[in-house]
Amino acid sequence: MKLIPALVLSLLLASFLSARDSVPVIEIDPPDSVAWETALGEVVFPHAFHVDDLGVDCDSCHHETTATRLAMPHPGYFDDFWIDCAACHGHAASSGSPKACSSCHPSTPGNVADETSSSKVVIHRSCWECHEVGQGPDASRSCQTCHPAGAEEIEPAIQASHQDRSNP
Amino acid sequence: MAEGRVMAEVRRLGPFLAAEMRPKGPVLTPFNLISIPIILLGLGILVVRFTKGLGSVTNLSQESPWGLWIGFDVITGVAFAGGAYVITFAVYVMRLEKYKPIVRATVLNGLLAYVFYAGALTLDLGRPWNIINPIIGNDFGYNSVLFLVSWHFMLYMFAELIEFSPAVAEWLGAKRARRILSGMTVGAVIFGITLSTLHQSGLGALYLMAKPKIHPLWYTEFIPILFLVSSIFAGLSMIILEGTISHRVFSAQVDEKRHAGFEDMLFGLGKGAAIAMFVYYFFHALVFVHDHRWRLIEGFWGAWYLLEIIGLVLVPCFLFAYGVRNRRIGIVRTAAILALLGILMNRLNISVITFNWYSPHHYYPTWQEIVVTLMVIFSEIWVFRWIVLRMPVLRAAHELPSRGTLGTSRREPVPG
Amino acid sequence: MNRRGFLKLSGAAGAAAAGCRRAAAELPESAQEFTGVLVDTTRCIGCRSCEVACSLEHGNFVPNPENDDALESVRDTSETQWTVVNRHRTSKGDVYVKKQCMHCWQPACAAACLTNAMYKTRQGPVIWRSDKCMGCRFCMVSCPFDIPKFEYDSWNPRLQKCTLCFERLQEGRKPACVEACPTDALMFGPKRQLMEIARIRIYNHPDDYVHQIYGEHEVGGTGWLYLAAVPFEELGFRTDLGTTPYPEYTRDFLYGVPLVLFGLPALLLGLRLMADGTGEGEAHDG
Numbered sequence: 001m002k003l004i005p006a007l008v009l010s011l012l013l014a015s016f017l018s019a020r021d022s023v024p025v026i027e028i029d030p031p032d033s034v035a036w037e038t039a040l041g042e043v044v045f046p047h048a049f050h051v052d053d054l055g056v057d058c059d060s061c062h063h064e065t066t067a068t069r070l071a072m073p074h075p076g077y078f079d080d081f082w083i084d085c086a087a088c089h090g091h092a093a094s095s096g097s098p099k100a101c102s103s104c105h106p107s108t109p110g111n112v113a114d115e116t117s118s119s120k121v122v123i124h125r126s127c128w129e130c131h132e133v134g135q136g137p138d139a140s141r142s143c144q145t146c147h148p149a150g151a152e153e154i155e156p157a158i159q160a161s162h163q164d165r166s167n168p
Numbered sequence: 169m170a171e172g173r174v175m176a177e178v179r180r181l182g183p184f185l186a187a188e189m190r191p192k193g194p195v196l197t198p199f200n201l202i203s204i205p206i207i208l209l210g211l212g213i214l215v216v217r218f219t220k221g222l223g224s225v226t227n228l229s230q231e232s233p234w235g236l237w238i239g240f241d242v243i244t245g246v247a248f249a250g251g252a253y254v255i256t257f258a259v260y261v262m263r264l265e266k267y268k269p270i271v272r273a274t275v276l277n278g279l280l281a282y283v284f285y286a287g288a289l290t291l292d293l294g295r296p297w298n299i300i301n302p303i304i305g306n307d308f309g310y311n312s313v314l315f316l317v318s319w320h321f322m323l324y325m326f327a328e329l330i331e332f333s334p335a336v337a338e339w340l341g342a343k344r345a346r347r348i349l350s351g352m353t354v355g356a357v358i359f360g361i362t363l364s365t366l367h368q369s370g371l372g373a374l375y376l377m378a379k380p381k382i383h384p385l386w387y388t389e390f391i392p393i394l395f396l397v398s399s400i401f402a403g404l405s406m407i408i409l410e411g412t413i414s415h416r417v418f419s420a421q422v423d424e425k426r427h428a429g430f431e432d433m434l435f436g437l438g439k440g441a442a443i444a445m446f447v448y449y450f451f452h453a454l455v456f457v458h459d460h461r462w463r464l465i466e467g468f469w470g471a472w473y474l475l476e477i478i479g480l481v482l483v484p485c486f487l488f489a490y491g492v493r494n495r496r497i498g499i500v501r502t503a504a505i506l507a508l509l510g511i512l513m514n515r516l517n518i519s520v521i522t523f524n525w526y527s528p529h530h531y532y533p534t535w536q537e538i539v540v541t542l543m544v545i546f547s548e549i550w551v552f553r554w555i556v557l558r559m560p561v562l563r564a565a566h567e568l569p570s571r572g573t574l575g576t577s578r579r580e581p582v583p584g
Numbered sequence: 585m586n587r588r589g590f591l592k593l594s595g596a597a598g599a600a601a602a603g604c605r606r607a608a609a610e611l612p613e614s615a616q617e618f619t620g621v622l623v624d625t626t627r628c629i630g631c632r633s634c635e636v637a638c639s640l641e642h643g644n645f646v647p648n649p650e651n652d653d654a655l656e657s658v659r660d661t662s663e664t665q666w667t668v669v670n671r672h673r674t675s676k677g678d679v680y681v682k683k684q685c686m687h688c689w690q691p692a693c694a695a696a697c698l699t700n701a702m703y704k705t706r707q708g709p710v711i712w713r714s715d716k717c718m719g720c721r722f723c724m725v726s727c728p729f730d731i732p733k734f735e736y737d738s739w740n741p742r743l744q745k746c747t748l749c750f751e752r753l754q755e756g757r758k759p760a761c762v763e764a765c766p767t768d769a770l771m772f773g774p775k776r777q778l779m780e781i782a783r784i785r786i787y788n789h790p791d792d793y794v795h796q797i798y799g800e801h802e803v804g805g806t807g808w809l810y811l812a813a814v815p816f817e818e819l820g821f822r823t824d825l826g827t828t829p830y831p832e833y834t835r836d837f838l839y840g841v842p843l844v845l846f847g848l849p850a851l852l853l854g855l856r857l858m859a860d861g862t863g864e865g866e867a868h869d870g
Contacts, residue, residue, distance in 0.1 A: 039637065039763045121768040135678060136671060139631035140649035143766075154640060161639070161646040223736030230660070230733050233724035261852050263859040294719015294734065294741040298699070301716050307700035313834050314722045315698035316841060354856070362848045366841060376833040377692045377726040380825055392837050523725075 038120070040143065041150025061126050062101075101126075181340060192557040203546035210543025213536045214291065222294060225536040231524045232531035234292075239519035241288035241541055243371055244512050245281060247395070250403030251410075252278025252328060253364035254440070260357040267433055272335055272561045273414060274407050276552065279328040284548040286321055291540065313373045320367035327360035339559040369396040375518055383522035385464050385473045388455045391518070397451060401444035402511045404437045405504035412501060414562065421562040435492050438500040442488035445507060449481050469522070476517065480510025618689060618708030619753070620799075620807035621762060622778040623682055624785070625819065626792060627769035630655065630680035632669045637764035639665060641749065658820060661685075663733040666746040667761060674814040681819045682761070682770070685710060685731045685746040686799065687807030690829035693723035693732060702732070702743070708775070708807050709748035717743060728803055728825045748807070775807060782811055804829025 032048040050056045105119040117125075133142045144151045217225045228235045255274045258264045290296045302308065302315055303322070309315040330352050337346035372395030379387055388394070415422060415430060422430075455461075464470060484506035491499030520531055533541075556562055632649035639646040645664035647654060655671040660683070662668075667684035691710050693702040701717035704710050712732075719741050724732045735741035749759035757763070762772040771778060779800065786793045798810040803825050810816070817823055 039760075040633070117768060120766065124766040133629060133631075135680070136630040136655050137650060137652075139629040140633075143631060143633065144650075154636060154646065157640055157646045158636075158648045161644075162648065219739055221735070221737045221739050221741060226736075228734075228736060230662070230724070231730065233721035233734060257852070261856045261859065263856065292720075294721065295717060296719075298716065298718035301699045301718060306716055309698040309700045311695040311831060311834075311838070312698040312722070313837065314696065314720065316838070318698060358849045358852045358856075361852055362845060365848060366844055369837070373834055373837040374722070374725070376837065377696060377728075377830045379830075379833060380728050380822065381725075381730075389833070389836075524730075 036123075038147065038150065040147045041153050043146050043149075045146070060129070184340075188558050199549070203550065206539060207543045207546055207550075210540045213540055217291070217536075217540075222292070225534060225540075227531055227534050227537070229529060229531065231527045231529050232520070234519055234523070235531055236520070236533035236537045236541055237288055237292040239516050240512075241285050241292075241544060243519045244515040245285040245288070246371060247368065247399045247402040247511050247515060248406045248508065249278045249281035249285070250364065250368060250399035251407040252331075252403065253361045254400055254403045255407060256331065256357040257361050258440075260354055261361070264436075266429070266436060269429065270407060270411060270433055272332065273411070273556070275328055275331045276335075276555060276561055277406075277410060279325065279332055280548050280552055282321060282325050282328065284544050286325070288541070288544045313370055313376070317367050317370040317374065320363045320370065324360055324363040324367065327356045327363060330356040331360065335559050335561055364399075365396060368399040369393060371395055372518075378523065381524050382518060383469055383525045384459070385461060385469055386514075386518050386522050388459065390451065390455055394448065394451055394455075397444060397448045398511055398514065401441040401448065401507055404441040404444065405507040405511075408434050408437055408441075408501060408504040409508065414556070418556055418562055421556060431497050434497060434500055435495065438488045438492045438503065441504070441507065442485055442492060445481060445485035445488065449477070449485055452477055452481070469525070472517070476510060476513045480506055480513055484510060616706065617774040617776060618687075618807055619748070619773060620687065620708060620775040620778055620809060621748070621759065622771045622773075622782055622809045623811070624769050624771075624782075625679050625681050625810060625812045627767045628669070628680040628682065629767060629769075630669055630671060630678070631766065633764040633766065634682060634761035634770065635665065635667055635669055637760040638667050638746070641752070641760040642666065642747075644744075661731065661733060661745070663735045663742075663744040666744060670820060672819045674818045676814050679812065679814060679819055681810075681812075681821075683820075684761075684808070685748075686729055686803075687746075687748055688803050688829070689805040689807065690803075690831050692726040692728060692803070692830035695831035695834065696722045696726035698722070705750065707750075707753060709750045709753065710807075711747045711750050712743045712745065714742060719743075726830065728822070728830060775805075775809070778809055782809055785811060801827040803827070804832075 030047055030051050032046075034045045034047050036043045036045070051058075101119050101123060105117060105122045107119045127146065131142070131145065133139050213225050222228055226235055226237075251274045255267055255271055258267050259271050290299060293299060300306075302318060330349065333349040334346050334353065337343075337349055369392035372391035372393075375382060375387070375391055376389065411430070411434065415427075419427075465474065484503040487499055487503035487506065491497070491503055523531075632647065632654075635647050636649065638644070644666060645662075647665070654668070658670045658672070659668045667682060669680050669682050672679045672681060687708060687710050691702070691704055694700070694704045694710060696702070697717075698720070699716040699718060701713045701715075702710065702723045703713055719734070721732075721734055721743075723743065724730070724734060731745050733744045735744065749757075749761075752759060758772045759770075762770040771781065779797065782797045786795055786797075792813055794812050794815055796816065798812070798816050798821055799806040799808055802823075804827060810821070812819055
């Protein structure tokens with residue numbers, strides 16, 4: 001049974017050693033805004049607006065992550081399975097304060113099969129709980145809401161394309 | 169000393185060639201009056217094609233990447249040119265001397281056909297300057313049937329050139345060259361027949377991967393074999409047709425002996441065509457039964473298929489047999505024309521008409537594509553005429569009118 | 585735990601971390617596994633960010649998904665757009681399907697190309713190499729998915745099709761479309777892993793998916809795999825293409841070539857000698 005804490009320790013070390021995402025300790029004061037660099041320009045999320053003005057609960061987005069420890073008869077399975085069960089069933093640092101999404105949801109998943117979806121996907125899905133996205137052209141239009149910089153960036157390219165020739 | 173010999177040859181050939189360049193007949197013939205404007209128009213179309221891209225003069229599209237230029241000029245034209253390898257097989261392998269009089273004309277036709285159809289193919293390429301790539305090794309696409317076909321085209325043209333070169337040597341009075349080249353004939357013939365076998369069937373093999381796009385009545389894994397067998401009787405029918413035309417048009421060129429035996433030859437060719445067509449029909453029947461094609465005989469495509477197989481394969485097959493048996497040359501000629509139409513229909517069906525047959529867009533050639541095709545054909549006839557009127561193709565070398573200017577009075581053995 | 589155990593573990597963890605980092609969307613030099621993309625049509629919302637990202641990356645026509653009516657009709661890729669998203673009205677509502685080159689494991693186009701301009705790279709993407717192409721369009725004739733598109737209006741035409749962002753893969757980045765997709769409808773990785781994900785998804789949600797991964801066996805296997813909630817025929821996929829890799833259709837013919845090339849001359853020579861019954865030899869040739 002020394003293996004589980006050892007495993008947890010090694011995972012912590014791994015996430016610490018790999019420069020991808022660290023486990024930040026969140027202060028009690030929520031940040032005013034959070035900025036992300038995305039493939040479609042910079043996104044600025046008005047955190048304080050959602051928390052203070054809209055009164056959104058912490059748990060709504062930073063969902064419950066302190067799942068009970070798993071009593072696994074075959075703890076070795078943790079090593080073989082690509083799904084990072086320990087992300088929810090094992091983190092020691094859960095003190096109740098919300099973690100940053102990237103602590104469990106990496107921006108570049110180490111394994112393509114990582115079913116703890118990438119931060120890009122979960123953030124979108126989280127936002128879409130309230131912000132209707134729709135489908136087709138509605139979905140296309142809704143990108144602008146959060147990606148205004150990106151939309152501005154590609155506007156000239158779209159204009160240029162439509163001036164040169166129309167798509168056959 | 170050698171220099172002196174070369175200078176003597178040049179002095180001899182110079183005025184000879186100058187004289188040969190002059191027209192050998194009336195200039196304002198109906199054929200000339202029709203063909204010259206078309207050739208000039210075609211050249212104009214080509215200028216547009218090379219500056220504005222293929223789409224500016226063709227109806228080719230993303231669904232129909234190959235149109236008239238490939239479907240007719242290459243896929244059908246090469247089948248029509250199959251007479252060369254069939255006749256050289258008859259004469260040089262099976263030693264059927266009866267057909268010797270027609271060998272040169274047929275080989276010349278074959279050579280010109282390949283040269284002009286390879287030319288037509290080059291016109292159809294998007295980047296014709298890169299045609300040297302598969303030749304020089306940038307890169308060798310070994311897995312490609314087209315790689316094989318293009319290399320064989322190239323080598324076959326060389327083989328036919330060698331087969332025809334003794335006639336050129338006789339024309340120039342180059343006796344030693346003629347001897348050397350004649351010695352190479354059998355090798356060139358064997359090489360040529362081998363290459364023909366592979367590239368005639370290869371043209372069919374081009375469509376093997378297009379299985380989901382060709383109508384199931386026309387697609388079969390045996391397309392290569394069907395193309396090979398059909399090229400045999402296509403070639404024979406073309407010899408019958410072109411031979412008939414040449415005989416009339418160039419009757420002054422043909423010597424008496426040939427006139428007499430000509431019909432006899434045609435009957436022999438007709439016999440070969442009948443047998444080849446029967447084999448072809450039998451293969452089609454085998455495929456039909458094997459693929460359970462009864463269920464496909466319905467609607468337009470079913471009728472179209474029956475028209476091709478019954479009307480333009482089985483019927484000419486019987487007509488050939490009947491015509492040969494009863495010595496009716498008119499029936500043999502009719503059979504030849506029907507057979508050629510059948511080949512044209514079959515090749516166009518596979519390459520163009522039933523290709524992507526379920527697509528809402530149907531390809532049909534533009535007038536520019538037709539004009540360029542006619543330009544290619546007319547240009548080929550111009551060259552054929554030029555050569556036949558000057559070189560010993562339809563008649564023996566010593567009977568050429570140019571002989572007198574060469575200053576030799578020695579009779580040469582009849583080349584056959 | 586003693587000090588030795590601690591050091592062992594931290595060493596292992598460090599190695600694991602380093603290994604994790606390298607595996608992230610990077611293609612090692614010796615990569616033999618073909619990469620591909622898994623398209624889960626149940627996740628696609630039809631935003632067409634992938635179309636925009638692809639065209640931006642490669643200098644193609646950039647559509648305006650907010651304002652055009654492209655989704656009103658089923659489109660094909662073109663010489664100005666390497667990928668399109670189509671909306672299909674199905675028994676289960678609207679389904680959006682991204683269309684592009686399938687990067688087959690044994691591509692018909694690469695087998696067809698006589699200059700190897702269409703080329704299957706070792707990493708999996710099928711690319712087109714401009715310096716070799718002569719524009720014969722045989723690849724277009726052979727591709728069962730009708731993907732390569734030709735620039736008919738150019739004097740120096742190119743073949744246009746998805747390259748799986750081969751240059752980006754060399755730099756360790758993901759294809760532009762995968763990067764842009766907000767819902768992970770597109771996932772990039774070795775095909776083996778994608779197949780496992782796809783199977784697990786079907787296994788875990790059996791009622792949400794048709795129990796088939798399109799591209800697993802079609803035409804001998806393709807690099808792009810599709811999952812769907814409705815039968816694939818309803819989504820514009822051809823299901824009559826068979827499972828034989830397309831180059832195999834020409835294999836028997838090509839294998840016959842050496843046989844004919846060396847056997848036929850011998851046969852012909854033999855026939856000629858047999859027909860030389862009069863014994864006159866080569867007297868009257870030419």
